[in-house]
Amino acid sequence: MIDFEKPTRHLKKQVSFLVVDDEQRAREGLIRLLQRNWSDITEAEDGDQAIGLIQKRKFNLIILDLNMPGKTGDQVLAFIRDKKITTPVIVISGESSINKVTEALRLGAYDIFRKPYNFDELEHAIRNALDKSRIEDEKSQIQSRLKHSEQLHRYMVDNSPDLIYILDLAGKFTFVNDSVTKLLGYEKSDLMGKHYSEFLAEEDRLKAEYVFNERRRESRSNRNIELRLKCNPLDPVRPFEVTTCPIELNSMGIYSADSKDTKIVGTYQGTYGVARDISSRKEAEN
Numbered sequence: 247m248i249d250f251e252k253p254t255r256h257l258k259k260q261v262s263f264l265v266v267d268d269e270q271r272a273r274e275g276l277i278r279l280l281q282r283n284w285s286d287i288t289e290a291e292d293g294d295q296a297i298g299l300i301q302k303r304k305f306n307l308i309i310l311d312l313n314m315p316g317k318t319g320d321q322v323l324a325f326i327r328d329k330k331i332t333t334p335v336i337v338i339s340g341e342s343s344i345n346k347v348t349e350a351l352r353l354g355a356y357d358i359f360r361k362p363y364n365f366d367e368l369e370h371a372i373r374n375a376l377d378k379s380r381i382e383d384e385k386s387q388i389q390s391r392l393k394h395s396e397q398l399h400r401y402m403v404d405n406s407p408d409l410i411y412i413l414d415l416a417g418k419f420t421f422v423n424d425s426v427t428k429l430l431g432y433e434k435s436d437l438m439g440k441h442y443s444e445f446l447a448e449e450d451r452l453k454a455e456y457v458f459n460e461r462r463r464e465s466r467s468n469r470n471i472e473l474r475l476k477c478n479p480l481d482p483v484r485p486f487e488v489t490t491c492p493i494e495l496n497s498m499g500i501y502s503a504d505s506k507d508t509k510i511v512g513t514y515q516g517t518y519g520v521a522r523d524i525s526s527r528k529e530a531e532n
Contacts, residue, residue: 261376262286262304266296266322267311267338272361276309276338279365293317297325305333307375310355312339312346320346323353332382334375338363409493409521412500417441417458420516429523430491431481447474447490460497460517467498472524492528493521 261284267273268291277287288305290296294316300308308326312319323335334356341347347358356378357371403410404424412421419437426432430445442458443451450473457468474490497519502512 261306262288264288264290264296264299264305264308266290266293266308266314266319268292268314269311272311279369283369293319293322296322300326300331300333306379307372308333308335309372310335310337312337312341312350320349320353323350323355327354332379334379336368336371336375338368407523409523411437411519411521413442413458413517413519415514415516417443417517429493429521430475431478431484436478445476447476450474457495457497458517458519460519461499461514463498463501467496469496471495471497473521475521492524494524495519495521 263280263284263286265273265277265280265287266289267276270291273289273291277289280287288299290299292314296308296310297317299305300322310319310322317325319337319339323337326333326335335354337350337355337358338361339346339350339358340361342360350358356375359368359371406423406425407428409425409429410421410423411419411426414420418439418441420439422434422437424434426434426437432445437445442454446454453471454473457471457473460468462468471494472492473495474492477484477489477491479486479489497517500515500518502515
């Protein structure tokens with residue numbers, strides 16, 4: 247993480263700049279001022295050169311002049327926008343037209359300074375831009391990790407040999423994994439929105455009521471309860487005489503996080519359960 251309170255010690259190694267200005271003296275003067283705190287500074291004398299450099303490497307911040315021969319600063323901003331490059335751009339220009347300023351902001355400029363500028367104010371804007379960019383990068387990384395974690399979790403759930411499900415407050419299925427097809431011969435869509443009782447063996451209804459409506463959590467919840475679930479009678483793979491499947495069911499209540507205090511129980515949301523096929527074990531016992 248970059249420490250913006252101590253730029254000389256930390257930012258000098260980690261932040262890269264691109265300074266784009268066709269006026270050599272102005273460009274070199276700005277670079278000297280930036281070098282007080284930062285060392286990784288690349289320069290470009292026109293828009294074409296700037297675009298070439300941007301395509302080759304990532305910069306943490308770009309300081310850009312607007313009026314240049316060849317490709318203008320507006321065209322560089324448009325290129326950055328069209329390529330969805332997230333590097334913040336601070337514009338420094340002698341242009342005073344409100345239309346030019348408005349256009350630069352529309353194209354994504356973070357801030358605009360008119361020449362001659364106050365370097366202390368520019369430096370403050372630079373630090374704010376870097377800080378905002380760092381926060382956005384961290385946010386993007388967190389979102390990426392969460393997305394990967396969700397994808398991995400979904401993969402593990404869908405490829406589990408056990409039937410994993412979630413019931414809402416009314417006892418209807420809101421989620422079921424792919425194992426329902428192998429276990430019972432149903433498609434997932436056959437269960438979604440249906441009450442759990444529609445898939446229970448008649449003789450196990452009373453016992454199942456307490457398990458499928460489980461509100462307790464963790465060690466206090468139901469464990470290893472044996473039940474039988476109805477198989478799909480239209481399943482062509484299953485022998486016609488096999489009408490039920492013996493399972494071992496673990497279930498627990500789901501609660502919302504109404505408080506940051508993990509000791510405080512939130513609002514009851516439904517039930518989470520895992521059903522394991524114990525057909526082989528039952529056959530061995532018989």
